[in-house]
Amino acid sequence: xxxxxxxxxxxxxxxxxxxxxxxxxxxxxxxxxxxxxxxxxxxxxxxxxxxxxxxxxxxxxxxxxxxxxxxxxxxxxxxxxxxxxxxxxxxxxxxxxxxxxxxxxxxxxxxxxxxxxxxxxxxxxxxxxxxxxxxxxxxxxxxxxxxxxxxxxxxxxxxxxxxxxxxxxxxxxxxxxxxxxxxxxxxxxxxxxxxxxxxxxxxxxxxxxxxxxxxxxxxxxxxxxxxxxxxxxxxxxxxxxxxxxxxxxxxxxxxxxxxxxxxxxxxxxxxxxxxxxxxxxxxxxxxxxxxxxxxxxxxxxxxxxxxxxxxxxxxxxxxxxxxxxxxxxxxxxx
Amino acid sequence: xxxxxxxxxxxxxxxxxxxxxxxxxxxxxxxxxxxxxxxxxxxxxxxxxxxxxxxxxxxxxxxxxxxxxxxxxxxxxxxxxxxxxxxxxxxxxxxxxxxxxxxxxxxxxxxxxxxxxxxxxxxxxxxxxxxxxxxxxxxxxxxxxxxxxxxxxxxxxxxxxxxxxxxxxxxxxxxxxxxxxxxxxxxxxxxxxxxxxxxxxxxxxxxxxxxxxxxxxxxxxxxxxxxxxxxxxxxxxxxxxxxxxxxxxxxxxxxxxxxxxxxxxxxxxxxxxxxxxxxxxxxxxxxxxxxxxxxxxxxxxxxxxxxxxxxxxxxxxxxxxxxxxxxxxxxxxx
DNA sequence: CTGAAAGCGCTTACAG
DNA sequence: CTGAAAGCGCTTACAG
Numbered sequence: 001x002x003x004x005x006x007x008x009x010x011x012x013x014x015x016x017x018x019x020x021x022x023x024x025x026x027x028x029x030x031x032x033x034x035x036x037x038x039x040x041x042x043x044x045x046x047x048x049x050x051x052x053x054x055x056x057x058x059x060x061x062x063x064x065x066x067x068x069x070x071x072x073x074x075x076x077x078x079x080x081x082x083x084x085x086x087x088x089x090x091x092x093x094x095x096x097x098x099x100x101x102x103x104x105x106x107x108x109x110x111x112x113x114x115x116x117x118x119x120x121x122x123x124x125x126x127x128x129x130x131x132x133x134x135x136x137x138x139x140x141x142x143x144x145x146x147x148x149x150x151x152x153x154x155x156x157x158x159x160x161x162x163x164x165x166x167x168x169x170x171x172x173x174x175x176x177x178x179x180x181x182x183x184x185x186x187x188x189x190x191x192x193x194x195x196x197x198x199x200x201x202x203x204x205x206x207x208x209x210x211x212x213x214x215x216x217x218x219x220x221x222x223x224x225x226x227x228x229x230x231x232x233x234x235x236x237x238x239x240x241x242x243x244x245x246x247x248x249x250x251x252x253x254x255x256x257x258x259x260x261x262x263x264x265x266x267x268x269x270x271x272x273x274x275x276x277x278x279x280x281x282x283x284x285x286x287x288x289x290x291x292x293x294x295x296x297x298x299x300x301x302x303x304x305x306x307x308x309x310x311x312x313x314x315x316x317x318x319x320x321x322x323x324x325x326x327x328x329x330x331x332x333x334x
Numbered sequence: 335x336x337x338x339x340x341x342x343x344x345x346x347x348x349x350x351x352x353x354x355x356x357x358x359x360x361x362x363x364x365x366x367x368x369x370x371x372x373x374x375x376x377x378x379x380x381x382x383x384x385x386x387x388x389x390x391x392x393x394x395x396x397x398x399x400x401x402x403x404x405x406x407x408x409x410x411x412x413x414x415x416x417x418x419x420x421x422x423x424x425x426x427x428x429x430x431x432x433x434x435x436x437x438x439x440x441x442x443x444x445x446x447x448x449x450x451x452x453x454x455x456x457x458x459x460x461x462x463x464x465x466x467x468x469x470x471x472x473x474x475x476x477x478x479x480x481x482x483x484x485x486x487x488x489x490x491x492x493x494x495x496x497x498x499x500x501x502x503x504x505x506x507x508x509x510x511x512x513x514x515x516x517x518x519x520x521x522x523x524x525x526x527x528x529x530x531x532x533x534x535x536x537x538x539x540x541x542x543x544x545x546x547x548x549x550x551x552x553x554x555x556x557x558x559x560x561x562x563x564x565x566x567x568x569x570x571x572x573x574x575x576x577x578x579x580x581x582x583x584x585x586x587x588x589x590x591x592x593x594x595x596x597x598x599x600x601x602x603x604x605x606x607x608x609x610x611x612x613x614x615x616x617x618x619x620x621x622x623x624x625x626x627x628x629x630x631x632x633x634x635x636x637x638x639x640x641x642x643x644x645x646x647x648x649x650x651x652x653x654x655x656x657x658x659x660x661x662x663x664x665x666x667x668x
Numbered sequence: 669c670t671g672a673a674a675g676c677g678c679t680t681a682c683a684g
Numbered sequence: 685c686t687g688a689a690a691g692c693g694c695t696t697a698c699a700g
Contacts, residue, residue, distance in 0.1 A: 007693095021671090021695090025695060026669095029695080034670080052456075055457060056390060056692090057394055057676090058694050060391055060678090060694070063676070088440075096448060102437065104426070104438045106426060121386060122341070122386075341677095354687045354688075355677090356687055365680090391679090395679040395691075396679065
């Protein structure tokens, strides 16, 4: 290491004040009995000399690291990026309040090697999983290691603490609105159904139909849309099939649908209504403006981190926390 | 903490094998003399019992953390996101090879509170600054603390290890190509010139003119373009001023320019040529395809991390490393 | 209310 | 080639 300041330690403080390290430690942590006078004296000295306890040493003594690991998927697309940006800001905000820092880790598909290294090296006290799979190696690893963790988004694994937006209700509500507006042929375009969130949204979609005594039309439902070509093809088919409303499961899909409709000179909302499940910045400046669900992603991050920290402190937390959402009606469904 | 596995320690290994902790430590680290037979025996035992040294404890003994801090700007826009994604992947790749992990930190503008906490808490051995300012509080903090750090991108601060793409040359070359193609009225649209990179690009732009014995026309140069409205206004004016080529300093600007031109029914490349300084995924599917500079961002991350690790190991590194680029000619400048 | 001592799990001169 | 001991900078029973 290059020559840094030799940092002042707890021993230096103790010596300078003629007390024991124990006493200094107590003054800082607030744990254990200590005379008010000595306490003040120590705190003042610390303030004045800008003493900062070494968190690493503290952690070693307490078997703590004061780090949490945030795991991002390695293969995310442009649309997801603002989501991850925002949620990390939220996590960071509450982590920082407890002197916790964030160790970043990316997991490609179900390859948990990176996460495993971090966990085996005991670099973190807990983990936040930003994306889970129906069959999820991360969850299995963490459960076997008995390390506290939470998932952002829902999972079917048992005894997993989950923080999520209520996608199912949200999509049920959005779909219901379209049904109330007398849409006859409602199409659904969705992505990878290996994600639990995709399944939840799909479920909400069908529930809405059921509550109206109707059934979704399978020929208007397209799932596992991955590429632009697939989406364009679906749109072409939907035009032929006379769909009068297209619900898109995410904004990436939606923005491509819009481009394709414009090419085909199909007008929104006159010829077809459009709604999207998630209002990211991708769709922000779209004309016409797009009806969509609105989720507070930063809040999601904050809630996730808060619960994880509680688990680390051995406090009990609800197994499932559902955050609310808003339906934002815009021009595209007029 | 919830009840986790009590991890096996170096003492357990030593005891089981009837050797000292010292010997076990040496077998693992490879430092110090040790009999080949004992070494094998220890390594085998470790392998079999899946012993992982506690990196935190190791770090405490060595005054190391095996963490580096990556600092992102807090206020980045949609366009920058893919850049940060990619560079972090690169950093992570080489960090992981040395058992290093990444502590994430975001700095809003010049508020270094978060970074300062991490540094004061001695949570990291070094720092990678992803974005620097002309006057930069991060750099000043790090220099005063004498903590090893590198910057991605150039800075005018002295004695700072910088890893960058050669923006100046890249922009000189791109501009030169436009000049060679007999463009008469070349416009330049740029962003915030508080960033050093903006200045470098601008410099390359003017140098190209100089080498052709010409001078850039100031009335065609628009800097500090922040909002969509500003960009649209600039484009309108450029149409009036009969610009025959527009060079955009980044893809966010470029994509808005393209939208505006389409609205105004100005055709690319027939009516005006377009080039952009950075080929992010934002412009990927644009029609016509856009001529731009191509930088390998992952490589940038890898190079940055590699140099930082070298500094941490007290090896010497060049103060400035410039990575190469490519000019990718596409339809927009035909 | 305060302190000496052991301990967290490693590393590393120093001896032998 | 190997080990006992001190040390990294904290915390925390246990005494007093």
